[in-house]
Amino acid sequence: MSDSTFDSLVCPLPITTHPRVLMAHGGGGRLMNQLIDVMFRAIFTEVQPHDGAVVTSPQDKLVMTTDSFVVRPLFFPGGDIGMMAVNGTINDLAMCGAKPLYLSVAFILEEGLEMATLWRVIQSMRQAADAADVKIVTGDTKVVERGHGDGIYINTTGIGVLHSKQAINPSQVQLSDAVLISGDIGRHGMAVLMQREHLTFSSSIASDCAPLTRPVMALLEADIEVHCLRDATRGGLAAVLNEVAAVSGFQIDCSETAIPVDSTVQSLCELLGFDPLQVANEGRFACFVAAKNAASALEILQHYDLRAAQIGTVVNGRPGLVSLQTEIGGSRILDMPSGELLPRIC
Amino acid sequence: MSDSTFDSLVCPLPITTHPRVLMAHGGGGRLMNQLIDVMFRAIFTEVQPHDGAVVTSPQDKLVMTTDSFVVRPLFFPGGDIGMMAVNGTINDLAMCGAKPLYLSVAFILEEGLEMATLWRVIQSMRQAADAADVKIVTGDTKVVERGHGDGIYINTTGIGVLHSKQAINPSQVQLSDAVLISGDIGRHGMAVLMQREHLTFSSSIASDCAPLTRPVMALLEADIEVHCLRDATRGGLAAVLNEVAAVSGFQIDCSETAIPVDSTVQSLCELLGFDPLQVANEGRFACFVAAKNAASALEILQHYDLRAAQIGTVVNGRPGLVSLQTEIGGSRILDMPSGELLPRIC
Numbered sequence: 001m002s003d004s005t006f007d008s009l010v011c012p013l014p015i016t017t018h019p020r021v022l023m024a025h026g027g028g029g030r031l032m033n034q035l036i037d038v039m040f041r042a043i044f045t046e047v048q049p050h051d052g053a054v055v056t057s058p059q060d061k062l063v064m065t066t067d068s069f070v071v072r073p074l075f076f077p078g079g080d081i082g083m084m085a086v087n088g089t090i091n092d093l094a095m096c097g098a099k100p101l102y103l104s105v106a107f108i109l110e111e112g113l114e115m116a117t118l119w120r121v122i123q124s125m126r127q128a129a130d131a132a133d134v135k136i137v138t139g140d141t142k143v144v145e146r147g148h149g150d151g152i153y154i155n156t157t158g159i160g161v162l163h164s165k166q167a168i169n170p171s172q173v174q175l176s177d178a179v180l181i182s183g184d185i186g187r188h189g190m191a192v193l194m195q196r197e198h199l200t201f202s203s204s205i206a207s208d209c210a211p212l213t214r215p216v217m218a219l220l221e222a223d224i225e226v227h228c229l230r231d232a233t234r235g236g237l238a239a240v241l242n243e244v245a246a247v248s249g250f251q252i253d254c255s256e257t258a259i260p261v262d263s264t265v266q267s268l269c270e271l272l273g274f275d276p277l278q279v280a281n282e283g284r285f286a287c288f289v290a291a292k293n294a295a296s297a298l299e300i301l302q303h304y305d306l307r308a309a310q311i312g313t314v315v316n317g318r319p320g321l322v323s324l325q326t327e328i329g330g331s332r333i334l335d336m337p338s339g340e341l342l343p344r345i346c
Numbered sequence: 347m348s349d350s351t352f353d354s355l356v357c358p359l360p361i362t363t364h365p366r367v368l369m370a371h372g373g374g375g376r377l378m379n380q381l382i383d384v385m386f387r388a389i390f391t392e393v394q395p396h397d398g399a400v401v402t403s404p405q406d407k408l409v410m411t412t413d414s415f416v417v418r419p420l421f422f423p424g425g426d427i428g429m430m431a432v433n434g435t436i437n438d439l440a441m442c443g444a445k446p447l448y449l450s451v452a453f454i455l456e457e458g459l460e461m462a463t464l465w466r467v468i469q470s471m472r473q474a475a476d477a478a479d480v481k482i483v484t485g486d487t488k489v490v491e492r493g494h495g496d497g498i499y500i501n502t503t504g505i506g507v508l509h510s511k512q513a514i515n516p517s518q519v520q521l522s523d524a525v526l527i528s529g530d531i532g533r534h535g536m537a538v539l540m541q542r543e544h545l546t547f548s549s550s551i552a553s554d555c556a557p558l559t560r561p562v563m564a565l566l567e568a569d570i571e572v573h574c575l576r577d578a579t580r581g582g583l584a585a586v587l588n589e590v591a592a593v594s595g596f597q598i599d600c601s602e603t604a605i606p607v608d609s610t611v612q613s614l615c616e617l618l619g620f621d622p623l624q625v626a627n628e629g630r631f632a633c634f635v636a637a638k639n640a641a642s643a644l645e646i647l648q649h650y651d652l653r654a655a656q657i658g659t660v661v662n663g664r665p666g667l668v669s670l671q672t673e674i675g676g677s678r679i680l681d682m683p684s685g686e687l688l689p690r691i692c
Contacts, residue, residue: 023685023689024685025685026580026685026689027580027581027683027684027687027688028580028581028582028585028626028683028685029580029581029585029682029683029684029685029687030682030683030684030685031684032580032581033589033682052438052439052441052442052444052504052506053409053410053411054407054408054409054442055407055408055409055410056406056407057403057405057406057407057408058406060402060403060404061400061401061402061403062400062401062402062408062505063398063399063400063401064398064399064401064448064450064483064484064503065398065484066450066451066452066484066485066486066501067452067486068452068453068454068486068488069488070454070488070490092398093398095398096398096400098398102410104410104411104412104503105412106412106413106414106501106503107414108414108416108454108499137410138410138411138412140412140413140414140501142414142415142416142499143689144416144496145690147493148494148495148496149494149495150490150494153454153490155412155414155452155486155501155503157410157412157450157452157501157503158398160398234372234373234374234375234378235373235374235375236374239374239375243379280374336375336376336379337373337375337376338370338373338375338376338377339369339370339371339372339373339374339375339376339378341375342373343369343370343373343491344490344491346488
């Protein structure tokens with residue numbers, strides 16, 4: 001597909017001949033090839049008419065990560081399943097300190113899905129991939145019968161290249177590390193929930209869905225001693241802090257007032273009985289850096305989002321415990337969410 | 347998980363506490379971590395408690411491929427969705443002339459799925475990965491509400507290393523190339539169909555699901571001039587021949603009697619009105635080799651399956667046409683299947 005066709009935003013051929021997905025679009029024959037040729041080609045950097053893509057590895061250490069996306073609804077303020085599927089996997093690579101190189105994309109489509117909907121998602125994926133300078137190199141399509149899916153499920157798998165020799169993972173966390181968050185939390189989960197439940201509220205909330213490669217690379221290029229990076233998706237910041245505390249064997253002390261939460265998100269959470277700390281984000285990460293680098297790391301993060309903040313410190317104490325100093329001066333244990341909070345948020 | 351626990355074939359903890367999948371098993375909290383720790387760990391070679399896996403690239407050209415599996419039912423004679431998910435992606439790598447190194451695995455589970463079923467699938471994936479000497483290095487789990495899936499959908503994405511400098515793809519096909527098939531066709535599709543529709547027949551049919559790395563590597567190591575390899579999955583051998591004819595710009599002439607079909611498969615196809623050439627396989631590939639290497643390539647393939655055969659030749663004629671010489675001496679055009687034949691076969 002030529003760029004001009006893509007840029008025209010006009011739905012291509014299968015929409016005219018078949019405005020909805022048929023079972024045969026997943027059957028490996030003419031209709032599937034037409035779908036690939038005319039629509040999916042728009043998201044691929046180079047089309048290789050074969051079962052896989054040959055890619056170039058610039059060094060001997062690569063990072064591989066995979067994620068499936070089943071968010072309901074497919075479109076919400078600030079994002080959609082396509083943008084999420086690209087950014088989510090890019091962000092998992094970034095959390096390993098890796099720059100994304102290649103993505104694969106696999107669709108499970110529901111029979112009856114409107115081709116125009118699929119086309120919107122494809123466009124969104126292409127834009128997100130271009131913005132992050134990542135190549136989508138190979139793909140797959142399956143179709144399931146009407147009622148056996150939710151329109152579109154997407155899997156993306158990413159390959160990235162390690163940007164530094166620092167090992168970046170929860171077991172690298174050290175005593176007195178500073179704990180930073182890259183922006184305000186809870187917007188993605190609340191935006192999806194409002195759209196799903198058709199809620200209206202005083203102000204609108206847009207998802208924080210965004211690629212995180214740039215702030216992460218900026219930290220690494222500034223020689224910040226980064227010990228661990230973790231994006232706060234399912235389970236929210238609460239899950240991240242508990243996981244890192246458990247693996248590192250330290251206690252983490254955080255200050256509730258230091259954690260940035262948008263006032264609309266805060267009000268909505270109070271109204272609905274949610275803890276913003278447990279709400280999923282799609283463009284926020286927690287960052288564990290050496291104490292000596294806390295100020296310069298924060299300055300870098302604030303260059304990308306003014307709401308970035310230091311929210312806590314790694315301390316000796318009860319291994320695996322996350323303690324939260326509350327607004328009124330007390331402290332409470334921040335537990336690992338069990339997982340029931342908000343299903344189908346990513 | 348220790349190997350002894352895995353080998354015991356006893357269902358691990360989540361089955362005792364939660365015999366069925368809950369929405370919370372996909373929520374990013376305690377229940378999801380328990381599911382990963384106690385069950386999914388069995389399929390991973392090394393568990394890295396992070397969002398991605400660091401892998402080693404032995405050379406600068408890698409192959410990446412992705413495939414989702416939505417087969418119904420999950421278990422059938424000769425295989426299951428887990429074995430298929432591993433072998434299918436390994437085979438896509440093999441078709442590029444690549445040896446598989448790493449796989450990612452992503453599950454979309456349906457709420458209410460029995461943990462014992464998931465455990466059977468996990469065991470099957472582990473066995474298939476071990477048999478193919480491939481490492482499963484990273485994964486993901488999502489849960490969708492009851493009625494929004496079919497128990498288990500699996501995506502596997504693979505990275506492999508090119509085994510030779512030969513470019514192997516449909517555009518490499520040359521005039522007078524020999525067309526070989528690695529074994530009898532149509533068993534996988536018919537085995538799944540019989541199981542799905544609860545059909546009984548004079549003899550049972552088992553799927554041909556199998557990894558194809560060994561015969562492919564044997565061809566390459568013997569310096570066979572391999573131009574194109576293609577596994578005959580969705581759309582069957584008919585789709586493969588039509589795709590290769592279209593991309594290469596040649597005509598392909600095949601002999602119907604030379605194409606090996608098991609007599610039970612043939613009878614069942616006749617009874618149900620299927621063309622075995624359009625039925626999906628999961629362990630069969632077509633192989634386009636230089637004419638001078640036809641005999642030695644066939645000998646190698648027959649070492650792995652005695653039913654391997656030369657079935658045709660690449661000729662000048664109408665570009666993209668596949669012509670089939672029939673049993674009674676006539677010839678017919680073998681068309682690209684439109685795709686309606688057998689949905690949800692892989």
